[in-house]
Amino acid sequence: MKFVKEDEEERRDYIFQKDEKTKFGARFIIIVLVILVAAVIASGIHFEWF
Template sequence: MKFVKEEEDESRDYILQKDTKTKFGAKIIILILIVLVGAVVASGIHFKWF
């Protein structure tokens, strides 16, 4: 099973596609994870855990 489908591949045996929807979704998920990590660090500093 392939992990990423290229645009020219006709196979249906893949997990992700290389198209604009997948790229946009990945960027949103990465942004949310960065915000969550920042919130954990900020709360750790505020409550003097670090």
């Protein structure tokens, strides 16, 4: 099984396809995770848990 499929490859056993939807989705998930981590740190500082 291949992890990333190129656009011109003809195969069905892959996890991610190298296209714009996948790139947008990966960027979106990373940004959301960074925002969540920042929110946890900010709430920890606000409630003096750290």
